[in-house]
Amino acid sequence: MEPQPAISDEQVQVEDIEIRLLLEAIYQLYGYDFRSYSPASMRRRIMHRLTMSGFSTVLEMTDRVLRDRQFFVVLLNDLTVNVTEMFRDPEFYKAFREEVVPVLKTFPFIKIWHAGCSTGEEIYSMAILLEEEGLYERAMLYATDIDKNVLAAAKKGIYPIHAFKQYTDNYRRAGGRQSLSDYATARYDSVIMEQRLKRNIVFADHDLATDQVFGEMHVILCRNVLIYFDRPLQQRVFKLFGESLDMGGFLCLGTKESLRFSGNEESFDVVNRPLRIFRKRQMRPNA
Amino acid sequence: MPGAAPVKAVVMGASWGGLNAYSSVLASLPEGFPAAIMLVQHQNASTENRLAWLLARYSRLPVVAPEDKERIRPGHVYVAPPGYHMLVDVDETIALSMYRAVHFSRPSIDELFFSAGHVYGKGVIGVILTGANEDGSEGLDYIRRRGGLTLAQSPQSSEAPAMPEAAITKGSVREVLDLERIGPYLAEFLIGLRDEKTEHPGRR
Ligand SMILES: C[S@@+](CC[C@H](N)C(=O)[O-])C[C@H]1O[C@@H](n2cnc3c(N)ncnc32)[C@H](O)[C@@H]1O
Numbered sequence: 001m002e003p004q005p006a007i008s009d010e011q012v013q014v015e016d017i018e019i020r021l022l023l024e025a026i027y028q029l030y031g032y033d034f035r036s037y038s039p040a041s042m043r044r045r046i047m048h049r050l051t052m053s054g055f056s057t058v059l060e061m062t063d064r065v066l067r068d069r070q071f072f073v074v075l076l077n078d079l080t081v082n083v084t085e086m087f088r089d090p091e092f093y094k095a096f097r098e099e100v101v102p103v104l105k106t107f108p109f110i111k112i113w114h115a116g117c118s119t120g121e122e123i124y125s126m127a128i129l130l131e132e133e134g135l136y137e138r139a140m141l142y143a144t145d146i147d148k149n150v151l152a153a154a155k156k157g158i159y160p161i162h163a164f165k166q167y168t169d170n171y172r173r174a175g176g177r178q179s180l181s182d183y184a185t186a187r188y189d190s191v192i193m194e195q196r197l198k199r200n201i202v203f204a205d206h207d208l209a210t211d212q213v214f215g216e217m218h219v220i221l222c223r224n225v226l227i228y229f230d231r232p233l234q235q236r237v238f239k240l241f242g243e244s245l246d247m248g249g250f251l252c253l254g255t256k257e258s259l260r261f262s263g264n265e266e267s268f269d270v271v272n273r274p275l276r277i278f279r280k281r282q283m284r285p286n287a
Numbered sequence: 288m289p290g291a292a293p294v295k296a297v298v299m300g301a302s303w304g305g306l307n308a309y310s311s312v313l314a315s316l317p318e319g320f321p322a323a324i325m326l327v328q329h330q331n332a333s334t335e336n337r338l339a340w341l342l343a344r345y346s347r348l349p350v351v352a353p354e355d356k357e358r359i360r361p362g363h364v365y366v367a368p369p370g371y372h373m374l375v376d377v378d379e380t381i382a383l384s385m386y387r388a389v390h391f392s393r394p395s396i397d398e399l400f401f402s403a404g405h406v407y408g409k410g411v412i413g414v415i416l417t418g419a420n421e422d423g424s425e426g427l428d429y430i431r432r433r434g435g436l437t438l439a440q441s442p443q444s445s446e447a448p449a450m451p452e453a454a455i456t457k458g459s460v461r462e463v464l465d466l467e468r469i470g471p472y473l474a475e476f477l478i479g480l481r482d483e484k485t486e487h488p489g490r491r
Binding site: 003004005006007009012038039040041043044045047048081083089091092224226227228231234255256257258260261274275 | 334353354355356357368371372374375376377382383384385386387398401402405406408428429432433434458
């Protein structure tokens with residue numbers, strides 16, 4: 001096999017420009033704004049799609065995106081990264097039970113926002129946890145995502161049965177009190193989440209990059225979404241969360257995400273650092 | 288190599304046998320090693336980054352279990368967290384991602400290598416160590432095409448030879464070295480370069 005030729009800095013620069021043009025085209029035509037996403041991660045996903053679909057340049061792919069909505073939907077699926085699972089990071093849910101739930105029990109009403117909920121596994125995990133803690137009745141769960149396709153799947157709450165083995169294991173390690181199968185019905189090779197878990201869940205599309213505050217939440221979960229954003233966009237989102245949270249409300253991030261770079265660290269107390277649970281400071285009277 | 292771009296990072300990948308190979312390489316790197324080291328080991332997802340703990344015992348350089356957006360600093364060792372791809376971003380920070388597994392692996396070596404080749408160009412060294420699949424050979428070839436130096440552990444010194452063999456067959460590898468030579472080679476190569484620069488300031 002002939003060795004492939006060298007790739008110069010100029011070639012890479014041209015490719016970077018093509019990527020920016022693609023993201024601009026997507027924004028102008030379809031309204032999805034990926035222009036402030038982490039460039040490294042965007043580039044890898046775009047290049048993956050390019051190779052899979054057999055385009056030779058990003059420009060060629062952009063041409064297709066501009067003319068073919070079906071193709072855009074395929075690309076969108078690559079760009080949003082929807083990987084998720086039930087009780088992902090079981091230790092987090094365990095800590096949530098032990099450190100957040102006791103506080104929530106003192107509230108008459110609980111509003112929880114799942115920002116970037118993907119296909120819904122995270123919401124049903126929380127619904128189950130609240131049910132077991134006797135809190136579901138007074139809770140409202142707001143499940144939002146930028147991607148309408150995943151929201152539709154989240155609403156359905158139907159998952160492949162092969163994933164359930166892992167979920168069952170996660171559930172147990174998360175401190176689950178029953179059996180995960182108590183909350184779902186198996187049908188052929190799928191598992192359907194119980195209808196009763198959905199009664200206090202509201203699904204809505206919401207873009208963290210462009211949309212506004214979602215008011216007076218007691219808890220915000222935004223796990224494994226911010227890693228896809230660049231720092232300025234992260235800062236915008238942290239500001240949005242700060243404004244959407246009630247005083248003393250909780251913010252839960254993915255285990256590799258940090259408030260350190262948010263420019264807003266001082267507004268939060270640390271509840272559990274390794275599992276990324278923070279709490280918005282109570283306003284103190286001026287000393 | 289006068290006139291060469293300074294090497295800013297060494298990126299490494301391994302799967303089967305990786306813990307041994309990494310502890311051997313890291314043990315032979317001196318304090319003050321002038322480049323960042325980033326490594327990927329295939330492993331199952333978990334909240335903890337235990338490999339970073341384990342490797343810290345063998346390394347004179349600080350070993351970091353990185354967070355997203357963390358700045359990449361010379362002389363530090365960054366261990367990809369289980370369950371996430373670790374990438375180099377354009378502002379020389381770490382970008383973590385949960386994009387689909389590559390060669391059934393997350394973290395994947397290819398993901399790290401492609402991003403490092405993109406950002407650093409000639410200023411990166413790619414190293415493929417022992418392992419049982421083909422992850423890394425595409426990414427290593429990209430590093431080669433971008434002008435970076437590419438190394439592989441010799442198959443006969445590898446617990447699992449498939450990974451270095453795949454890279455060698457692809458033609459991505461410039462030097463094949465036995466395991467115990469890799470650390471010393473990197474140290475000589477990088478610190479040699481640095482001495483040359485300080486001895487002849489202003490010379491190209
Ligand atoms: C990796 S999933 C995380 C799912 C879940 N929170 C978890 O941790 O398992 C990331 C989700 O963020 C969503 N997302 C990406 N950009 C977004 C934005 N600007 N606004 C809202 N959601 C976004 C994606 O569509 C995707 O469903």
